Amino acid sequence: MSRRARLLAILMVSGASLVAVAPGTAFAASDPSPATPPVATQAQDAEGAPADSAKSGELADIVVTANRSGAESLQKVAMAVSVVNVDQITKSGQGNLSDLAKFTPSLSITEGAPGYQKFNMRGLSTGGYASSDTSDRSLVAVYLDDTPISVQGQTPDLKVYDLERVEILRGPQGTLYGAGSMAGTVRFVTAKPDLNRMFGTAEAGVSTTEHGAASYNFRGMVNLPVVSDQLAVRANFYVGRDGGYIDNIGTYNKQNANSNRTYQGRVAIRWTPTPDLTFDASMTYERSIANGLSTGLSGLAPYTVSTNGPEGTDDRFRLYTLGADYDVGFANLVVTGAYTDRAIGFDAEPGPQIGYFFQDYSGGTLPISSTTYPLFKAPTKYDQSVTNKIPAELYQIDQKLKDYMGEIRLVSKDGGAVKWTVGAFYEKQKRHLRQDIPTPGFDTLSYMNYFYGPFNTPNGKYDSKLVDGAFQSNDIFSGLQDIDEHQIAAYADGTWHVTDKLDLTAGLRYFNFKEKYYLFEAGVYGVVNHVPLTTNATLKSDGVNPRGNISYKINDNVMIYGEVAKGFRYGGGNQPVPLGTQGVAGQCTQNLAAYGYSAAPLTFGPDKLWNYTIGEKAKLAGGRITLNASAYYIDWSDVQTRLRLDCSYFFTDNKGKITSKGVELETMIKASPEITLVGSGSYNSSKAKGDIPTVGAFDGDRTPYFPAWTGSASIFYDRDVGPGQLHLQASYQYQSEQYTTFNNFATKIVNGVLTKNGPNSSYAVIPESNNVSASIAYDIGNIELGVFGNNLTNGVKITNVARATYYQVYQAGDRVTYARPRTIGFRAKVKF
Template identity: 75%
Template sequence: MPLLLSGAALGAMAPAVAHAQSTDPAASADTSKPAPQGDSLDDIVVTANRSGAESLQKVPMAIAVINVDEITKGGQGNLADIAKFTPSLSITEGAPGYQKFNMRGLSTGGYASSDTSDRSLVAVYLDDTPISVQGQTPDLKVYDLERVEVLRGPQGTLYGAGSMAGTVRFVTAKPDLTSTFGNVEVGAMATEGGEMSYNGRGMINLPLSDTLAIRGNFYVARDGGWIDNIGRRNRKDANRNNTYQGRVALRWTPDPKLTVDASMTYEYSRAMGLNVAFSGFDKKTILTNGPEGTDDRFRLYTLGADYDAGFAHVIVTGAYTDRAIGFDASVEPQIGYFFQDYGSGLPISNTTYPLFQAPTSYDKNIALKLPAELYQIDQKLKDYMLEGRLVSKPGGPVSWTVGVYYEKQKRHLRQDIPTPGFDKLSYMNYFYGPFAVPGGQYNSQTVDAAFQPDDIFSGLQDVDERQIAAYADGTWHVTKKLSLTAGIRYFDFKESYYLFEGGVYGVVDHVPLTTNARLKSTGVNPRGNISYQVNDDFMIYGEVAKGFRYGGGNQPVPLGSTGIAGQCTQNLAAYGYSSAPLTFGPDKLWNYTIGEKAKLANGRITFNASAYYIDWSDVQTRLRLNCSYFFTDNKGKITSKGIELETMIKATPELTFQLSGSYNDSRAKGDIPTVGAFDGDRTPYYPQWTGSAQIFYDRNVGNGSLHLQAGYQYQSSQNTTFNNFTTALVAGKLVATGPSQTFAVIPESNNVSAAITYDIGKFEFGLYGNNLVDGVGITNVSRATYYQVYQPGSRINVARPRTIGIRAKVKL
């Protein structure tokens, strides 16, 4: 494959991407041949504006393009890896298929896997199809792609509501009508302290006729685990993961003016554990008494056509997504208090309540006695999308794009926490029983409407939403140097939301909680851009754009005078609420960017810089009450400002350097009581500094070519909440009441990687290493609160330790 530049990264060695057979933004060229070397950096073509191919250095936007070939040679390619190669993008990964994208400091906290109303701030697209789900974007491997484009800043005009911070586009390689080619690759890698990993992948392109071609690829892998479970689950390397992925694409050109593309993408991953350990043990050990893991089955079907109508291209795209997501955790420390002695005087027993005396500190023997709390979330998502747009022909004084968009999505979430033995062991609990039921035996199903006996929580959420949008975007080339761009998008959104909660955690006085909510919103989102081409090698630009995302329905909060309901009522009153809002509305922001793009030293250096200021208002913030319930409301303002720098240097025909970095200062503008933020507090889950340095060396050796690469990526530390305080409203003013039980610091990361590849004719061999100095360790921290006596420290997400791998590739 050719080396496909990273807009500020890795691209010095990449050849220009050929123009497609049509102006279809997704069209591609043959990517099977090696790249030539030269004295200057090659041009890179992007389709981020969805109006045809353009030179990256001529697009007046902050864009980076990830080099797919270099990621593959470096033994990387997971979704989270793309954040290492572009400034201002941060990805928090909890397990395969569970990632949260943050960009330009726009974040208010972590995500809740059970919250279907949590909206994405960064849109992820596969070609023209949105595939992102907040916290649960499918982990499609970065393979057989032309490039990955990262667009920073609001993209609401062309990419819709979920792109208020930015957009990530995976641009797939399309079938080639002119030649047959392909490849097969196998690899193996060893992880320090873990088990071996293996993978295989392949691609084939076949012209079936002069007008029809097919392209297929597959990826199969077993990623070895490195975290040991020493609980009753008792698994070594418990977090291994299996992945199966494939894609088949057809391209048909029955007429020179018409191109039809169809594709089917399939991905299935099954993780046998989570990338989680307990900080009280070490970075590679956890204790659970039940299974943990994730599974994700993703199927995407697309059909599109591009017709040259003379005055413009008519482009129509349809897509259907069918996805099933599963998440399992064993979080029995959170229910330990059900089984401890409350001074009842009953004897300690292994089969009846109480199981143990109330502990004063963590005791592994007690942890092993706890019934397995099998926290389960299963989701089914079906999405239908249809888009049509007209794209003007290039070359005139005015270029434009107009389009309409329709999407309908149905999402069904089933949450369940079966806990074997719970009914028998807890019915005499001092706080929760005993219950006056026939036989004196508590039954979760008959008493608290759980899905089954021995079930402490059962929940359903059904979300049915529909959006319609119309948009227009145009550029007036006032002179050869000055261009003005304006865009606007109108949207109409509707949602119906249903929720049911049963089990002891989901009822008030044994009555299940339910919610039926409907909401709708309409609005207009504009953008404007001005650019000035000082000369062929230097451009300056400025942009203002409005970003938005939709609202949603809230989970209920019980009201009452006693028990949990009484506590919730008091918590709500402390924040000025008589009840939790049934729904919450859209939030919005204005983003102001100035930037420049320059080529220096006769094209041997590129230097791109951008600076931004963001004013985010009516922020969707989640209020977590002490009674364990939560809801979202539009409260507070946040401002974010920062700079982004990217440069490439072609020092010699063989040697290329790449440097990039960003600084962000994102803070609460005024107090935000719902998240306990004081004026000036820095936003959580976002590093203030990021940096990346890459070096590449290519030369001919013997009958082949040698490629060397080495890299270093840095992220500064992140906080998990706005500050280290518990807070309360006193006389309408937010005050600190003590140290926070949830605040934690995610340490800085220092990733060192290297790879060597030798390409000889039809064969390619490689050796690589990642996280070579173990500088990437903890990637997230969840502190234990009321249940800390049953858990040895915090649950910490752990990155894969030092890994060394080999790969071999055969070109067909």
């Protein structure tokens, strides 16, 4: 038996695991204070922790709203759902968006910087994401309550705080959650205002990171009834600084360069003018400013990078929501509206990629200079002093996104033979992307004037703006992308309680989608014969998305279920690929012809999949053990795949099929009143079904950016000690290695057949990870003190790899993304 198989077997047998993947986290009974507000569960406090289970003999129940038809016990929901326990994340000093992947099987999150991450679930992936590709659509939907907030690769990094819970739904949820939920859905369920009691919390934390600077955060929450039983306000805030741990040794020269500051706040209002009518309104604000990226270079010392200019991200997110819930007697009428206003900035400095513009091609006839071409002789191996002479390539992407969403649904009451939900959804989104790569000195320092010209400029010299239409002089690329899209949908979902044991569920969603797409590219990288490239595209799609489910209760504690569901996502517009007979355009034309294209498609269409799941949920040993397992098979067709041409351009087309199959397990054991063990594990086999030439995949190749194995194990210990209560937890998480491409081969088309053509310069292995964390907390009345440690063995180090290709002589190895090293901290919390 392999090491991975042994690991998963141990996890499944021992029942140990992570904090909140399991139903009813009995170990989290940490806040019995009467000042703590109740939430929509029978046995939980305001922070998602069961209120009395630490001393009980069985596991507490937890209630979810995953089916959007009212609160249900997680053990009664016939689908694969995990719940992240917010209280335990806080105690462990975690809470970033990327931390969610540690707490559930079959979820992988690749993060390069705060707010820049890609969600993958159940092995559905074809590669990394491009920050400039606005048509790359998410496979996993992220919701804040009833509002979708996900953007592929750029979901806002809302800190996990003041939430009832986080629900993670595995498998397609298109009937109730729409096109973005093709692989699954992540729901942040916020804590709502309490109408009757005033209470609050204040918390501060500090930590130190190996190889890096100190971190700190402050957070607080207050609930204020304004009119008893009718009107209340709940507000919270978060202010934090994550100390950097990447040192920059280039001419930018900065220690701990990737520090990050975060400011977040939320105000929610609840008004119940009558017992039958409830209004909710909220405003959520987030601002994240990262002074660098979490990347280093493999050829330098660990946690070290070399750039000649600044890097970082800047994300400003504002969400306004308004909703109402009206009891009309036979059903509840739920209306929700939301407006999102977001601005996203991304800065990188990949200077080595343009080094060839400044090296000597004269054969030694020109003197090396710091003010005119050439700046240096062509190096034969990496030389830091040469790299430091490359002008800073200030790669900038700025996006503005405005989204308007409205939904109305009617949800029947419990108690009848049929439980049903019907609804309609509307969304309009405008997205504007501005991409610019100013490079100081490019017009005079590069080889443009030596090899080309004279140009049609006042002095006959090259000027990026005057010759190639860039936004400004010394600008190697300028681009705009404007997207205007809207969708409408109508859906229905119902469950027929055939008998007390047998339930049949069916759902259907009709969708209609339209998009207008405009693109402009200029600068030396965006023109053909000095003419900027433009695209205008319009696309439409509509269809029906069904699902069916059957569940059978063997007894009150054991249920089995089976589900078939269709998932889908919309298509989009493509960036142009130049055509011609010479230069880059000629190379692109030849590349396209080799793949059977006379031109790149203007648009690409939706892709779709069918997901088949069987599972069971059981509560055993008098309620002291839960065991939830599921197995799935997915058939993904017309896959949206990105073809990267050798001429440096790319486009997306619907090509190929992928199948994914796997198993998932979650279990919890109440070993004693003080000790709880939790465990999860998953295995996935996701492979190309037949050759997929656009991504160089051969039949049977494993999909990139997803681990075959995941596993986790945790132990929780809670008991009264002296005047307070002691909480200890220790956790271990494992992810097997991942690949960045389908295989290690470059490919070409020979007589219409995909053929190996040497090694793949983009292929890399992301190593397996072994994360160990622990925390201790002590409650003394309304005061809680705690210490925590994360990545204690530095078993999580490299989380992504971007290979250096044609420019590797100018760059000290590959770009590698580093996880935060060993971090130890202290936190103090006051409840009032």
